[in-house]
Structures are given as structure tokens and as C-alpha cells.
Amino acid sequence: MNNIAILCSGGDVSGMNPALKHFVEYSIENNLTPYFVFDGYEGLIDNQITKATYKDISGIIARGGTKIGSARSSRFMEKKFRSLAKQNLDKLEIKKLIVLGGDGSFRGLDIFYKEHGISFCGIPSTIDNDINMTEYCLGVDTALNIIKNAIDSIRDTASSFKRAFVIETMGRKCGYLAQISHITSGSELCLIPEIKHDLKNYEDKFRKELENGRRYFIAIVAEGINEDSSEIAQWFQKSIGIEARVTILGHTQRGGNPSVYDRLMAYKFINYAIDALVEGKEESIVCYSQGGFVYKSIEEVVSHKKILELLI
Ligand code: F6P
Numbered sequence: 001m002n003n004i005a006i007l008c009s010g011g012d013v014s015g016m017n018p019a020l021k022h023f024v025e026y027s028i029e030n031n032l033t034p035y036f037v038f039d040g041y042e043g044l045i046d047n048q049i050t051k052a053t054y055k056d057i058s059g060i061i062a063r064g065g066t067k068i069g070s071a072r073s074s075r076f077m078e079k080k081f082r083s084l085a086k087q088n089l090d091k092l093e094i095k096k097l098i099v100l101g102g103d104g105s106f107r108g109l110d111i112f113y114k115e116h117g118i119s120f121c122g123i124p125s126t127i128d129n130d131i132n133m134t135e136y137c138l139g140v141d142t143a144l145n146i147i148k149n150a151i152d153s154i155r156d157t158a159s160s161f162k163r164a165f166v167i168e169t170m171g172r173k174c175g176y177l178a179q180i181s182h183i184t185s186g187s188e189l190c191l192i193p194e195i196k197h198d199l200k201n202y203e204d205k206f207r208k209e210l211e212n213g214r215r216y217f218i219a220i221v222a223e224g225i226n227e228d229s230s231e232i233a234q235w236f237q238k239s240i241g242i243e244a245r246v247t248i249l250g251h252t253q254r255g256g257n258p259s260v261y262d263r264l265m266a267y268k269f270i271n272y273a274i275d276a277l278v279e280g281k282e283e284s285i286v287c288y289s290q291g292g293f294v295y296k297s298i299e300e301v302v303s304h305k306k307i308l309e310l311l312i
Helices: 016-029 040-045 079-091 103-116 140-161 176-185 200-211 229-240 250-254 260-278 298-302
Strands: 003-008 033-037 049-051 094-101 119-124 164-169 189-191 217-222 244-248 283-289 292-296
Touching: 003 016, 003 040, 016 033, 016 094, 016 260, 033 040, 040 079, 040 103, 079 094, 079 103, 094 103, 094 260, 103 119, 103 283, 103 298, 119 260, 119 298, 140 164, 140 176, 140 217, 140 250, 140 260, 164 176, 164 229, 176 189, 176 217, 200 229, 217 229, 229 244, 260 283, 260 292, 283 298, 292 298
Parallel strands: 003 033, 003 094, 094 119, 119 283, 164 217, 164 244, 189 217
Antiparallel strands: 033 049, 283 292
């Protein structure tokens, strides 16, 4: 028996479905029998594990989200449920596991590996792009394109109406999405948790620009900063003197048709993950660094917080 399973854990991303498609194809190519685990670690505990076939993956490459569901499992943090999960894998003689998720999901996996020794390979998947050791996490490009489209649309109405727009992006405590969106959308202001800010520093410049005929401001604000986006909007109204509105992009950033780049990265991540398990690597995370793929140990990945490269 040469069985391999895959699951998605934590916040879903666009790119998971293309990864699932290629997982089935590349497993079969490598004489492995592919299995899907539904709803993340919850499905491992509840034995929601089924053999996957070509039929299951038909047409999913173009869809966001994940066909097999995802979850954040608090039960998996308990030893008794991890034992149950191992028993379920044993029943199906599954000895290899691929996990698409963020560093929280990898931490759970690390404990599982240390207790039960199942070989695994992790694929960094989170729109937050906040995983140490990898420059890219699956789903980021699609999220950035969704943000770009939203900002472009908002600019149309902002300029027509002479308003400031505060656009809030996701990312937890990481400002990656906001920083890249700011640079690639040419917004006037970007606030991220990694850079301390004092709004007073922008006041003279923004007021002068308004006097000189500027019709709108776009501010990209990461969800992890200390203020609420509504406070930034109030500041625009009171201190700069322009009507302001807030758009919280929220979960729109997590869905949508996967971009070409995410489909391609999904393909490559899966190739590297399956290759690692076939070659006998027992515990690795596939990371993307300096234009190529490298394997990192789970320790290296989860032991440090990622430091955002500041470009602004
Ligand atoms: O980690 C991905 C993420 O989308 C974060 O950017 C966001 O803060 C969080 O998940 C939202 O979580 P939930 O989907 O549970 O509301």
C-alpha cells in the first residue's frame, strides 16, 4: 500500500483547488493512491477521509476555495483527538500526508509528527503571506489581484465624488497585502502594523494637495494596525477636510477565480511536496525563496515570526 492524503487547514485560499487537482494527478503518476481529508484536522479526527479520483477534480481548477473544505481545529490541539486521527490514518494505511495551511496548521502537524511519526510535507497557504522562510504562500497573488480590482473601482467613484477612501485589507498582524497593494495601486497613504505612524505627519502635505486641486485620496490600511479604519476616515474628514468613506474588503480577498500565477504555484508546490515524500523526506515544508523551491524543517518555519521586507 502506498497511500497519500491531503488536507486544507486554516483560512482557505484561491489556489487550493488547483493544488488538489494536481495532487490527484501527480500522486497517480507516482504510483501513489490519493486520499482527500475533508474539513482539515477535523476530518482526520472524524474519519472523513475518502479515496480521490480524476472524477473528483474535474473542473475545480477554476474555482476558489477548496472542494474538500478547511477548518481551524481546536480538538486537534488535544492529544486524545490526535490519537484518534492517527488511528483513522492507520485504518486506511495512509503513511504520507500533505497539509495546505498556515503556520498554526504546521504547529499542529509538528506535534502530530513527533507523537506518531507520520511523514508529512507542508505547503504554505495563506493570503497573509506571513510564514517564515518562504517568500510566497499560495493564494497571495489572487488576493492581491482582488484588492487591485477593488481599489481601481473605488478610485472611479472617489474621484467622481471628491472623497477620501480608507480601504482595509486582511493579513492579521502582517502588512504584506497592504504594502504591495499600496505600491501597485499608487495610493496616497499606507498604514501597516510593521511601521509606526503619526497621522499628523501627513496633514500639511494632504491639505496642500487638496488646495491645489486633488480630488480624492486612497488610503490602504492593514487590519492589524492599532486604529479602526473608521478612525482614519474621521481623521480625513476632520483634519484634512475631505468627506471620507471606509471599505473593508474582508473575505472577498479570500475567494475568486485563482490567478494564473496561483495555479502555476499550486502545481509546483504539489510537485515538490510529493517528490519530498516519495524520496523519503519525513518532515518538511516546501518554501519559495529567491526564485526557487527549497525544503525547510518545520522547526525553521514555525520557530520565528516572518519579518516583512519593508518597501515603503
Ligand atoms: O489568515 C487568513 C485570514 O483571512 C486573515 O487575513 C484574517 O484576519 C482571518 O483569516 C479571518 O479569519 P476568519 O475567516 O476566521 O474570519
